Amino acid sequence: MTHTHISLAPGVLRDRSGVASFAAGIRGEVLRPGDEAYDEARRIWNGMIDRRPALIARCTGTADVIACVNFARAEGLPLAVRGGGHNVAGSAVCDDGLVIDFSGMKRIEVDPERRSARAEPGLLWGDFDSATQAFGLATTGGIVTHTGIAGLTLGGGIGWLMRRHGLTCDNLAAADVVTADGGSCRASERENTDLLWGLRGGGGNFGIVTGFEYRLHPVGPQVLAGVVLHAAERAPEVLRIYRDYIATAPDDLTTIVNLRKAPPASYLPSDLHGRPVVVIAVCYAGSLDDGERVLAPLRRFGEPLIDLIRATPYTSHQGMFDASVPHGLHYYWKADYLGPLDDAKIDALIGHAWQAPSPMSYTILFHLGGAIRRIDGSATAFEDRNAEHALNINAVWSDPQTTEGHVAWARTFWEAMHPLSTGGVYVNFLGAEGQERVRAAYGPDKYLRLMALKRKYDPTNLFRLNQNIPPVPERP
Structure with a gap:
């Protein structure tokens, strides 16, 4: 077609x-x-x-x-x-x-009795979290507060609560959808269940969601969270110790590793700004006392440049990375899923991460597992629940005249990492990379199921400006 x-x-x-x-x-x-x-x-x-x-x-x-x-x-x-x-x-x-x-559609209604929230698609995560935290509730959301709820949810949704409460899409209970024929319907666990399955990770391929209903969980209002920084020259030791530590980490703990030059963030001493570092960011979703015990080994090892882990409002922690990814800069991403951090992966990461030509570029590793892995892989369109890490190589720069060098760094880095990957990729991390990469995000069996769903809800591919699932196989 x-x-x-x-x-x-x-x-x-x-x-x-x-x-x-x-x-x-x-x-x-x-x-x-x-x-x-x-x-x-x-x-x-x-x-x-x-x-x-x-x-x-x-x-x-x-x-x-x-x-x-x-x-x-x-x-x-x-x-x-x-x-x-x-x-x-x-x-x-x-x-x-x-x-x-949808920038004008940002209403949200929280029902603390049912532990649910209904939100419009123009809402940003910072506003969502503020509304739900007023009742001591939250759901897994993005790690940048100016990210929109809609795209993140439809692509899966990884964030600080994912190992305890699953992905954002796992907490999507229902959605109001406008379909390609101009009709509207509700997708839930009781009606149009096939559509809800596709919305849980399949992106915007099957309709336009005008209302999201989420399950909420008791969180905070304070969590034990923050960052520990180590000098980049100690990365081999730090990453190997980190690998061993997370192997037995409880589901309440989510960690993210960031390899970069320290940003000029207000929470970092000025003498660290611009220094190559290993950033280990953490969020413990359980009790503060339990978190202190769980995080003690992570905070003890090595000689950190600074330890900023402390009890902090969940909403504040959600915005910790905001200043590093402002609107208007140039961004180019390459991504993959990884298994456990064996020595070959660690060596490849160390060999490329700090070669970025821009001090704003960074490489981020999300530790997955926990509640993500416990959900049946066929239960949602989201794929590769057995991956250990989501890798995202981020080239970030401001001068459009220098684009070629920044893109080349990200591609070269990815080419070194890709043979070490699972072969899958988180769809929300994809750029304009072609149909082969979209298929990689879903795997062959799930991709065919998504194509069948596309034929049912959008047979002419009206909703194609996305990581597209075509209604029929592409021509060779």
Whole structure:
């Protein structure tokens, strides 16, 4: 099956009488090139992405979304969906098409009795956490507060609570969805269960979610969390000790290793800024006393440059990495899943991590397992629950004239790590890398099941500006 891409110059689209009718028929604002707010509305987190949509519809509710889907389908327009706009591939915005912009839809309702929350797709994790923590509740969310809830949930959702409470998608209880035919439905564990299965890790391929319902868990309000920094020259010893430590870590503990030059963060002494370091970041989701006992061996080994692990509000810990990944910088990612950190992986990491040409670049390792692994692998679209780590190589820079060198570092690093990987990859870490990598994110069996689901809910592939699952096999 082929799908025609109709490229419409903004001037041509503006003259169509159907555009005026469309704009008048939705409650939200419709922006076009030349409008005062247009340039700001088309900017997203990754400054590498510079696309010019024909229309940006700032939706206010489900009726607006339905109108957008019907208009895009009738006009043959590319259709992009912007939640938080944080996806590194830039799928939240398109050239010469229609962008559904959820930035005005940020309502959240928390039900502390049922330990649940219903949230709109424009909500960011910082706002979500503030609302749920008012009741001492939380669910697994992103590790950057200005990430949107929608894309992270639909792709899986790894975060500080994942080893205790599972991925974000594992805590998605229900979703309200606008489908490609302009209809709407609810996906839950009692209705349209196949669609809920696909939404739990399959991305935005099957519909546009206008409401997410999450299960919440008692968390905080304080957790034992923070970072320990070691000098990069001690990385061989530190990473091997870390490997042995996490082998018996309880589910309440999530750890993330970050290999980089120390950022100019306010929580770090100025004499550490710019120094190559191994950062071990932790969050213990259980009691503070238990956390002190569990973390004691991690804090004792070696000679850390600084130990900043302490009782801290969960909401503060969630924002710890925010300053390192601001909007507007240029970001290029390469990623894979890894098994346990054997010596070959450690040597490859050490050999490349600090060769980055930018002091803002970093390499991050998420320790998985725990509750993620205990869930049946066939229960959700998310794949590779047996992986030990998610590796994300992040090239970060500001000068577009230097792009080639930064991208080359990330690719060379990934080429050294990929033969040591499981072969799988976390779909939310993918850039524009082609269909083979999308298949790698789901594995052959699950990919076929997702294709069948796509044929049912989006047979013409209207929702294709994503890590796309086609409704039929691609032509060779």
